[in-house]
Amino acid sequence: MTAVIETSGLTKRYRRVTALSDCTISVPEGRIAALVGPNGAGKTTLLRLLAGLATPSAGQAVVLGGPPRQDPAYLAEIGFLAQDIPLYRRMTAQDHIGVGAHLNPRWDGESVPDRLSSLKIPLDQPVGTLSGGQRAQVALALTLAKRPRLLLLDEPLAALDPLARRNFLAMLAEAAVGGNLTILLSSHLIADIERVCDHLILLAASRVQLCGDVDTLLAEHRILTGPRRDTTVIARTHAIVREDTTPRQTTLLVRLTGPVADPAWAVADPNLEEIVLGYMSQDDPAYGAGPEAARLSAVGGDR
Amino acid sequence: MTWVTWRQYRYQGALAAALLAALAVVLLITGLHLAQVWHSALAGCMKDGSCGGLSLQSPALTTLVVGTSAVPLLPGLFWGAQMVAHELETGTNQFAWTQSITRRRWLAVRTGWLLLAAAVLAGAVSALVTWWSGPGNALYGNAFEVNKFDVTDIAPVGYAVFAMSLGICAGTVLRRTLPALAITLAGFVGIRALIAQSLRPHYLTPVTVYYNLMGPPPVTGSYLGVSQGVVGPNGKPPVGLGGYVFNGGPVPAACANAVQNPAPCMVAHGYREYLAYQPASRFWAFQGIETGIFVVLAAVLLGITFWVLARRDA
Numbered sequence: 001m002t003a004v005i006e007t008s009g010l011t012k013r014y015r016r017v018t019a020l021s022d023c024t025i026s027v028p029e030g031r032i033a034a035l036v037g038p039n040g041a042g043k044t045t046l047l048r049l050l051a052g053l054a055t056p057s058a059g060q061a062v063v064l065g066g067p068p069r070q071d072p073a074y075l076a077e078i079g080f081l082a083q084d085i086p087l088y089r090r091m092t093a094q095d096h097i098g099v100g101a102h103l104n105p106r107w108d109g110e111s112v113p114d115r116l117s118s119l120k121i122p123l124d125q126p127v128g129t130l131s132g133g134q135r136a137q138v139a140l141a142l143t144l145a146k147r148p149r150l151l152l153l154d155e156p157l158a159a160l161d162p163l164a165r166r167n168f169l170a171m172l173a174e175a176a177v178g179g180n181l182t183i184l185l186s187s188h189l190i191a192d193i194e195r196v197c198d199h200l201i202l203l204a205a206s207r208v209q210l211c212g213d214v215d216t217l218l219a220e221h222r223i224l225t226g227p228r229r230d231t232t233v234i235a236r237t238h239a240i241v242r243e244d245t246t247p248r249q250t251t252l253l254v255r256l257t258g259p260v261a262d263p264a265w266a267v268a269d270p271n272l273e274e275i276v277l278g279y280m281s282q283d284d285p286a287y288g289a290g291p292e293a294a295r296l297s298a299v300g301g302d303r
Numbered sequence: 304m305t306w307v308t309w310r311q312y313r314y315q316g317a318l319a320a321a322l323l324a325a326l327a328v329v330l331l332i333t334g335l336h337l338a339q340v341w342h343s344a345l346a347g348c349m350k351d352g353s354c355g356g357l358s359l360q361s362p363a364l365t366t367l368v369v370g371t372s373a374v375p376l377l378p379g380l381f382w383g384a385q386m387v388a389h390e391l392e393t394g395t396n397q398f399a400w401t402q403s404i405t406r407r408r409w410l411a412v413r414t415g416w417l418l419l420a421a422a423v424l425a426g427a428v429s430a431l432v433t434w435w436s437g438p439g440n441a442l443y444g445n446a447f448e449v450n451k452f453d454v455t456d457i458a459p460v461g462y463a464v465f466a467m468s469l470g471i472c473a474g475t476v477l478r479r480t481l482p483a484l485a486i487t488l489a490g491f492v493g494i495r496a497l498i499a500q501s502l503r504p505h506y507l508t509p510v511t512v513y514y515n516l517m518g519p520p521p522v523t524g525s526y527l528g529v530s531q532g533v534v535g536p537n538g539k540p541p542v543g544l545g546g547y548v549f550n551g552g553p554v555p556a557a558c559a560n561a562v563q564n565p566a567p568c569m570v571a572h573g574y575r576e577y578l579a580y581q582p583a584s585r586f587w588a589f590q591g592i593e594t595g596i597f598v599v600l601a602a603v604l605l606g607i608t609f610w611v612l613a614r615r616d617a
Contacts, residue, residue, distance in 0.1 A: 051401055054616035070613070076403035086394030088311070095310060102306045103402035139398075146403070 004029045004150055004182040005050060009059030012045050019045040021206040022059065027184060027199060032176055034193040035186035036276055037203035043186040044083060046203065047152045050184070051080040064149060076105055079148035083155050085139045089128030093138045096127070097145070106147045115141040119167060133164030140168060144175050151175075153185035157192060165189070169196050190273040200272070202279050209279045214272060221275050224252040224265040234262065242278040253278035304404060304412035312417070315382060319424055326371075327431055333364055334435040341438035368435065369450045374428045375462035376491045378421035383470020384483040386413060387612070391478045400617050410612055414605065418467050425463030429455060440525065447527040447586060449499055456587075461594035461601075466491050468601035472608045498596065504529040506592045509579040516550070516566050520578045527581040527589070536573035550576065 003026045010023040020042035027033045035043050048054040050061060052068035052075065061068055064077050087096060093116065101107045113123060121134045130138065136156055143151065153172075157165050173196050176183055184201075187193050200217060202210035210217065221241070224234070228250045231243060238254040245251075253270060254260075260267050270278070309316075387410070390396040400406050433455040440446040440455075452458065469490050474483035509529040514521055516533065533552045535541055543553020547562045549569070558568035581589065 048616070053397060053400060070405040070407065072403045072405060072408075075401060075405070078401065080397065080401035082394055082397035084394060086396075086398050088395055088398075089393070091310070098310065099307050100402065102304065103399075103404045105403055 002029050003027060003062075004031075005061070005063050005184065007046075007050075007059065007061040010046070010049060010056050010061055011058040012042070012049060012054065013057040018206055020049070020203075023203070023208050024059075025201050025208055025211045027182060027201070029182050030176075030180065031199040032172070032183045032197045033185070033199035033201060034190075034197035035184055035201045035203065036188070036190060036193070037186075037209075038280055041203040042206045043203055044154050047080070047154045047184070047186060050150075051078055051152050053080070072105070076146065077149045079143035079146050079151045081139055081143050081151075081153045081156055083158070085132070085135050085156070085159070087127045087135060087139055087142075090126050092126055093121070093123040093142075096138070096142055097123075100142055100145055104146050108145045108147055112138075112141045112145050115144070115171060131164075132159040133161060133168075136160055136164065136168055137171065140171055144171075149180060149182065151181060151183040151185075153183065155186050155188070157187050157189050165192055169193075172196060190276050194272045200276075202276055204280050204282070209282070210275075217275060218269065218272065220255055221270050221278075222254055222256055222260065223268045223270045223274065224254055224260065225268065226250055226265045234260075234265070237261075241275075242281060304409060305416065308413050308416045312382065312420075316420065319378070319420070323424060323427055326428060329364075329367070330431045330435045333361075334431075337435065337438050341442070368432055368454060371428050371432050372450070372454045372459075375421070375425040375459045376466045376488070378417065378424055378463060379466030379468070379470035379491065380484060380487050382417055382420075383467040384474045384487045385480045386417065386471050386474055387608075388474030388478055388480040388483045392480060396617055406612055406617070407609065410609060414467075414471055414608075417471070418464055418601075421463040421467040422460050425459040426457075429457070429459040444523070444525045444583075446525040447581070447583065447589075448525075452527075452586075452589070452593075453495075453499065456590050458590050458593045458597075461597035462491075462495065465494075465597040465601045465604075468604040468608070472604040475608045475611050494600070498593070502596075503527070503589065503593060504581065506589055507581065507585060509581055511577055511579045513575050513577045516570055516574060516576055518576070520576075520580075522578065522580060522582070524583040525586065526583055527585075529579040529581065531576070531578045533569070533574055533576055541569075541574065 005025065005027040007026075008024050010020060011018070012020040023042070023046060035046065037043055045054065049056055050063055050068055052070060064074070066074065068074065068078075088099075091099075093112065097109045097112050101109050116123060116137060119134070119137055121130065121137055127135055127138055136159065140153075140156065143153075151172075156168060160168060169192060172183065172185075175181055176196075185193070185197075194214075198214050200210060200212060200214050201208065226249070228245055228248055231240060231250065231252065234240065234252065234254070237258060238256055238260070241253040241255055243250065243252050252265075253275065387396075390399060399409060436446075436451060436455055440451060445451055446455070453462075466487065470483065470487040473486040473490070474480065477483050477486065504527060512521055513534075520531075531551075532540060533550050535555065540552055541555035543555065547554035547565070549565050554562055554565045555569065555572065555574065557572050558565040561568040
């Protein structure tokens with residue numbers, strides 16, 4: 001399968017801070033990829049680099065066969081939806097359709113009313129008067145009307161109520177049917193994106209902690225629970241992502257390299273949220289540092 | 304992109320057109336009246352030399368016409384300063400710059416139309432004012448004066464192009480509308496004043512005439528004075544006695560005995576007055592040079608704008 005997004009060592013430094021460090025990821029064509037991580041992890045920076053709105057300080061990105069660049073042909077292939085859904089507040093959805101029609105070669109203007117009418121979103125009102133959820137739907141419909149091959153969405157769900165979130169994800173999933181469209185969206189709402197995403201990229205502390213197919217990640221991780229004891233034995237065969245100990249019990253999130261042989265451990269399947277939280281809390285001093293080895297081996301885990 | 308620009312600026316454009324129309328009505332009505340007075344009165348007063356007493360312009364209208372020197376600034380202030388900055392402030396640049404159009408082209412088309420709009424607006428107002436000022440300038444011979452030169456003919460077009468470029472550049476570099484507005488205002492007023500006062504009189508080597516002390520300068524028509532004073536037979540200004548002043552310069556030591564009325568003594572010693580000036584025949588050359596300077600400044604500012612927009616992250 002060809003990769004639509006392939007980055008190696010992508011780094012973005014601003015004057016004082018490093019927003020993204022040594023980011024190496026790969027997203028195959030046709031995937032709906034979730035970009036997750038705590039605030040300030042570099043999600044927005046990565047999306048902006050891929051959209052060509054920012055230039056990397058080091059490393060490189062290959063998107064749709066070339067570097068992100070100021071070039072009409074490249075820009076026609078990507079759809080970008082920025083955080084906070086910026087649209088021209090005094091212009092109506094209809095006006096935006098006109099703008100899109102004048103600026104894009106493959107514009108599918110009729111798809112916008114089609115998508116919005118079923119949601120009862122007025123086309124003739126200034127978008128500034130619409131609710132946050134409606135505005136997000138308008139922006140997504142406009143982005144899809146470009147007929148991009150890659151959709152980059154920066155926290156599109158953040159401002160939406162649960163119902164609007166469901167509608168938004170439904171529109172997204174519908175657009176992805178057919179397999180030509182690749183989507184990368186950042187979000188904090190792991191439960192929501194678990195329903196639609198089949199690829200996961202976890203950024204924390206400006207670094208990639210995890211990148212791979214969701215099913216593979218689920219299959220590779222286990223939660224082991226057992227009486228409190230030394231974990232060096234299990235660490236020899238499996239990578240421990242995270243270790244929680246109470247006076248009586250030890251709970252481990254491990255990345256498997258084979259079957260768990262020791263019958264003293266109760267083995268359970270984690271959900272995506274548990275895996276994500278396990279990796280995210282590695283760098284959180286409140287939880288204690290997790291073993292470095294697990295994180296390093298997890299990077300580039302996609303087959 | 305032209306359509307998009309039109310769609311975003313049509314209300315501002317309509318407002319500007321309405322204001323221009325209102326100004327045109329006022330100037331047309333009063334201007335026609337002026338022309339009539341001028342033609343009927345001219346024959347009479349030219350004969351007896353009383354044209355100096357002819358009152359052609361009301362103070363309110365003169366103020367309005369001098370006030371049109373602000374017109375070239377307004378498009379740059381209100382449209383230029385926010386053109387890029389407002390997009391950056393609201394984040395809509397992220398929408399605009401991820402359509403299938405490069406930032407360079409987005410900027411070029413918008414800038415092009417706004418420059419054209421500013422030039423047309425300033426040019427139209429200037430044409431009206433030039434026509435309106437015709438009789439007055441002929442009567443008073445003051446077309447070269449600061450309040451006339453700056454509001455007539457082609458110079459206002461150069462100012463408008465400069466103000467628009469300054470506004471766009473400031474908004475792009477500073478990324479915020481309000482500071483860009485302040486810089487545009489201060490920059491325009493400052494540079495206009497600096498060039499009008501310090502540079503303009505020296506565009507070409509001035510013509511110098513010498514004439515009798517206390518006499519009127521032998522120059523007629525509209526001229527731009529550069530410097531004026533008293534020189535001795537050696538061509539140098541008098542070296543003075545402390546404290547005594549004649550015609551803005553010191554009284555020469557040779558006339559120390561006649562400080563109360565030094566003129567006859569100074570004439571006897573060969574002192575005379577001089578005037579360095581730019582003659583009326585250079586009016587159009589000066590209009591051209593002035594306009595050229597502002598167009599070049601505008602080009603530099605636009606160059607910076609394009610460079611910054613292409614290099615910096617959106």
